[in-house]
Amino acid sequence: MNDGGFILTAEHTSSTTTKVTSPNMPAAAASPLPKLSALPIIDITPFLHQDHHGRLSTAAAIHAACLEYGFFYLDISKYVDPSEPEELTRLAREFFALPQEEKDKISLKNEDHARGYARLKENVTNGKADAHEAIDFYRPVENPDKTKPIWGENQWPDIPEFREKYEVWIGKMKMLGIIVMEAMAAGLGMTHEEWADLRSQVDDSFWVMRIIGYPPLPNDHDGFSCGSHKDYGCLTLLYADPTPGALQVFLKDPGLLVDTDFEAPAEEAVEEGVWINADPIPGCIVCNIGEMWEIWTNGLYKSTLHRVVHRGSNYRVSIPFFFEPNFDALVKPLPAAHRIQDGAPDPFHKHAKQKDYEPVIYGEFLLKKVTNNFDTGKGKYD
Ligand SMILES: O=C(O)CCC(=O)C(=O)O
Numbered sequence: 001m002n003d004g005g006f007i008l009t010a011e012h013t014s015s016t017t018t019k020v021t022s023p024n025m026p027a028a029a030a031s032p033l034p035k036l037s038a039l040p041i042i043d044i045t046p047f048l049h050q051d052h053h054g055r056l057s058t059a060a061a062i063h064a065a066c067l068e069y070g071f072f073y074l075d076i077s078k079y080v081d082p083s084e085p086e087e088l089t090r091l092a093r094e095f096f097a098l099p100q101e102e103k104d105k106i107s108l109k110n111e112d113h114a115r116g117y118a119r120l121k122e123n124v125t126n127g128k129a130d131a132h133e134a135i136d137f138y139r140p141v142e143n144p145d146k147t148k149p150i151w152g153e154n155q156w157p158d159i160p161e162f163r164e165k166y167e168v169w170i171g172k173m174k175m176l177g178i179i180v181m182e183a184m185a186a187g188l189g190m191t192h193e194e195w196a197d198l199r200s201q202v203d204d205s206f207w208v209m210r211i212i213g214y215p216p217l218p219n220d221h222d223g224f225s226c227g228s229h230k231d232y233g234c235l236t237l238l239y240a241d242p243t244p245g246a247l248q249v250f251l252k253d254p255g256l257l258v259d260t261d262f263e264a265p266a267e268e269a270v271e272e273g274v275w276i277n278a279d280p281i282p283g284c285i286v287c288n289i290g291e292m293w294e295i296w297t298n299g300l301y302k303s304t305l306h307r308v309v310h311r312g313s314n315y316r317v318s319i320p321f322f323f324e325p326n327f328d329a330l331v332k333p334l335p336a337a338h339r340i341q342d343g344a345p346d347p348f349h350k351h352a353k354q355k356d357y358e359p360v361i362y363g364e365f366l367l368k369k370v371t372n373n374f375d376t377g378k379g380k381y382d
């Protein structure tokens, strides 16, 4: 219960204004989670043009967001027309509304057990079935062979224009991935040569796209629509339909006082911190970083736990695009990260130098992850 004191709530805003509200004010939403959401909204537009000053502020904002949260909203309204992803969710709904046997025609079991459709509860996270169904697509490979993990072919629903429209989206998200990477390189103070080297590790991204359908969780359901996990790759570019109160992000150090009404379930209480809602914002996608960025920045940027708890009444659709490194990329701590760790005075020891992260070859890391999960029956997020 809240103790009758004031609750500080920070609304979704790109400024740093903090609003103080009395507990007697009407509740903004029925959600049991604190209303605090400090995730910044960052405009990518300056990186679509030669806007030097705009670039500096976008790059600095991304750097700050990655240091603090590992999550931010990216305003892409000047990059794609909002009607485009809306049309994609319409097509996804058309697919998920088909009879089960129709959907099973593109089951991932037909292929390499990674590309295709997974039924409701087929995916498991932290030992519990996720209450979602999904179709997964990976970057196509030369010489597909479905007996090898992730080396099969993508399977497309037989719905007019489905494939064409999603392929346009994939093209745009691949380009956006490079654009955000460039902004991140600028935020880290990388030289042109360093950026060229990093770019060469992601210019043939081994991307993954998931189209996820979430029926509402029954009231007595004690599980999750998608259990808490960190993304393991590079950058997640998430478009979700407008359903509020579904995607939640774990903030270790929220900074502001929040409503303490909410108690995390015991098995979720990993460490001190708070789960906040990351509700969709028109014109924006949610962007978060995966474990590869932890390695590149030698731990300066941390990939952040998130989960989905969808208790609304509608069928929610989300379309995460995982912009990943090239299959053969050697991912290791970047000189720019070492400079930050070795350099500036750091009174809070947040960026203190530590033992170097072990380098990985992305494809090997991915295969280990996928085959491990496959052998043990664990899910995509474990
Ligand atoms: O559906 C969402 O909002 C998030 C899904 C997610 O975190 C994932 O697929 O990795």
Ligand SMILES: [Fe+2]
Binding pocket: 229, 230, 231, 236, 306
């Ligand atoms: Fe995720």
